[in-house]
Amino acid sequence: MKRNTNYDNLEQSYLFSIIGKKVNEYKKQNPDKKIIRLGIGDVTKPLCPSVINAMHKAVDEMGVQETFRGYGPEQGYDFLRTAVQNYYKNFSVNLDLPEIFISDGAKSDLGNILDLFDKNNTVLVPDPVYPVYVDTNIMAGRVVKFVNAKVENNFLPMPDNNVKADIIYICSPNNPTGAAYNREQLKEWVKYSLKNGAVILYDAAYEAFIEDNTIPHSIFEIEGAKNCAIEFCSLSKTAGFTGTRCGYTIVPETIGKLNKMWVRRQTTKFNGVPYIVQRGAEAVFTEQGQKEIKINIDYYKKNAKIISDTLAELGIWHVGGKHSPYIWLKCPNNMKSWEFFDYLLNNAQVVGTPGVGFGINGEGFFRLTSFGSYENTLEAMERFKKLF
Secondary structure (H helix, E strand, O other), X not given: OOOOHHHHHOOOOOHHHHHHHHHHHHHHHOOOOOOEEOOOOOOOOOOOHHHXXXXXXXXXXXXXXXXXXXXXOOOOOHHHHHHHHHHHHHHOXXXXXXXXEEEOOHHHHHHHHHHHOOOOOEEEEEEOOXXXXXXXHHHHOOEEEXXXXXXXXXOOOXXXXXXXXXXXXXXXXXXXXXXXXXXXXXXXXXXXXXXXXXXXXXXXXXXXXXOOOOOOOOHHHOOOHHHOEEEEEEOHHHHOOOOOOXXXXXXXXXOOOHHHHHHHHHHHHOOOOOHHHHHHHHHXXXXXXXXXXXXXXXXXHHHXXXXXXXXXXXXXXXXXXXXXXXXXXXXXXXXXXXXXXXXXXXXXXXXXXXXXXXXXXXXXXXXXXXXXXXXXXXXXXXXXXXXX
C-alpha cells in the first residue's frame, strides 16, 4: 500500500481552532464581558415555513407504502431540477434538465468535480481564497497558481494573458472578500477561458444576496460561458440549508464530454440527496418560498449595511457589504490581521476572522459577517465607533 503523499503538502489549517482558543481564554479571564461574534460563516435564521411544511409532508409520504421512495435518481428528482430550471429563467438563462444536477452542497461538488480532470492541469485561484479550492487540488497533486486580489483591483483580479491556466476558480460574490464581478469583468474571464481552452469553476453560492442587475447571478448570463464554465450553487446561504444540505451544479451539454462524464461519476460515487430534503428544496423555489427566504436574506443584508455604513463613517477601507453577507476591511493603523483580532477582542469584545487565514494577500485585512443578530451587529458597530 502506498498512501497519497500529496496530503503532506497541505497547510495545516489552524485558523478557527486558534480563534476558538483565543476566545475561550479571554472568556475565562473576563467572564463578565459579553463577546459578540461576527466571524461566523454559518446562517442563524431558521428554515422558512414553506420548507418545513414540504419536508413534513415528505416525511409522511415516506411512512406510507403507496408513496414510499427508496433510491432516487443520482442527478436529482425531476421536480427539483425543473424548479431550478425555472429559477434560472429569471436571469434569462435557459437550461436543459440533463444539465442540472442536485447535490448535497456546493462544497462537495467543488471537490468532486476534480475527478473529471487530469492531475497535470494547472489551476488558477485568487488570493485570498476559500481554502477548499486550493486544498482539493493539492490533494490531487496539481500545480496551483495564484492571481493577486488586492486593494488596487478592489479584490477583483482580472486575467493575465501571460499566465496559462487550465482550471480557473471564480467565486462571485466572493468569500471571503464580499467583492462581486460585474458583467464586463466576467466577459473578460470567459474570453480568457475560451482562448486558453480552460474551464471556469464558478461558485455562485451567494447569488441570492445580489442587489441589482449590474452583477450577474449566473456565469451563464455571459455569452459563451456555456462552452467553458461549470456553475455551483447552494441553498445553504440562500435558504438556511447549511445543516440540511442541498445544492445544485450546472454542467452544460456544450462543454465537451464533461456533462456525460459527470453523469458517470455521480451514478458511480453518489446516491443522491434524500427525497425529504429535495421536497424542502423544491419549496424554496415556489412563489411563497421565495417571499419567505427573502425576509431572512434581507435581515442579513440589513446587518451588512450597518457594518458597511459604520466602516465608511469611520473612514475604514472595505469591500463587500453590498451583494454579499461578507465585509472585508483593511485593518486600521496598519495592524496585522492577528494583531487586529487581539485588539478587537480585548478592547471591544468583538470576534471576526483574520484575513491572513485566507492567503498571503489577506495579511492586514479582516473579515466580518452579517450572519449574527441585528441587535448584536448594532452593538458591535457602536463598540467600533468608540474604538475608532
